[in-house]
Amino acid sequence: MQEKLILENKIERGDFARGGETSSNLKELLRKLGIPSDKNRRITIVAYELEMNIIIHSYGGEIKVYISSEQIKVVAADSGPGIEDLEKALQPGFSTADDEIRDMGFGAGMGLNNIQHYSDDVEIETGPGQPTKITAIVNL
Amino acid sequence: MKFAEIIPLLQLEPLVVIDDPDYEIETACGCDLMSDVLAFSQEKTLLLTGLTNPQVIRTAEMTDIRFIIFVRGKRPQEETIALAREKGINLYMSPKPMFECCGLLYKAGLNSENIRQI
Known part of the structure; x- marks a missing residue:
């Protein structure tokens, strides 16, 4: 299974103005690659939740997207x-987001739950004081 | 129901018009929590919201929602309107509050979405 990197973007902490740009680019890219719209919808919702998580909760990071004949x-x-x-963070409705984030319509405590729901496989590597790496897969 | 029927019902003012008003709307979702929209929404859904920031457009884009109505006369920021135009998402504004908009649509025969269990 040969996989190819199709998108790589840095995501800045607190950059709400550009929040969703990476996922939007991904959606357009997958459309051009002829990926079925239901798969495209699932993976871009996952990417958007991950992108907003980096903006809201992290010191900054990056998103990379790989594609093979079998998966995105x-x-x-x-x-x-x-x-x-992590156990608490995975519970629907649990969130550490502040009021400012909630005023923007986020911090409902559904992010990680949504990522799990729309993905076929998710791996979360994290811990207090550690970087977080989330790998989410949608099978083609 | 056709979107054209909703225009007089909710006294809608058009902000961005992309699709023909004959577009068939199957369900509606009244929500200010974008993560809930991402969790539950289906295509062909009409989104009613009191939020006016550009993330509403992003959320609609990711979930393939084509129509958004801003309730209680809240006019969105210019950057929200510009993004909707760029992404081909229809925007309308109603002077009516959320409860009344949802009630009128429900009474007119529009159903809510099938919500998945969490």
């Missing part, structure tokens, strides 16, 4: 500060 893989890696309690 999004890798979101940041430089910290890590998820304090």
Whole structure:
């Protein structure tokens, strides 16, 4: 299975103005590659949640997207500060986002849950004070 | 129901018009939480919201929602309108509050979405 890097973007902390640009570019790219719209929809929702997570919760990071004949893989890696309690963070409705974030319509505590729901496979590497790396896969 | 029927019902003012008003709307979702929209929304859904920032357009783009109505007369920021135009998403504004908009649509026969269990 040969995979190819099709998108690589740096995501800045707190950059709400550009929030979603990377996922939007991904959606357009996958459309051009002829990926079925239901798969495109699932992977771009996952990418958007990951992108907003980096903007809201991290010190900054990057998103890379790989494609092979069998799957699309999004890798979101940041430089910290890590998820304090992953078990809690995975519970629907749990969020550490502040009021400013909630006023923008985020911080509903559905992000990681959404990522799991729309992906066929998710791997989360994190810990207090550690960088976080989330790998999400949608099978083709 | 056709979107054209919704225009007089909610006294809609057009902000960005892309699709023909004969576009068939199957369900509606009234929501200010974008993560909930990302969690539950389906295509062919009409989104009613009181949020006016560009992330509303991004959320619609990712979920393939084509129509957004801003409730209680909230006019979105210029950058929100520009992004909708760029992404081909229809924007309308209603002077009515969220509760009334949803009630009128429900009474007119529009259904809510099938919400997945979490």
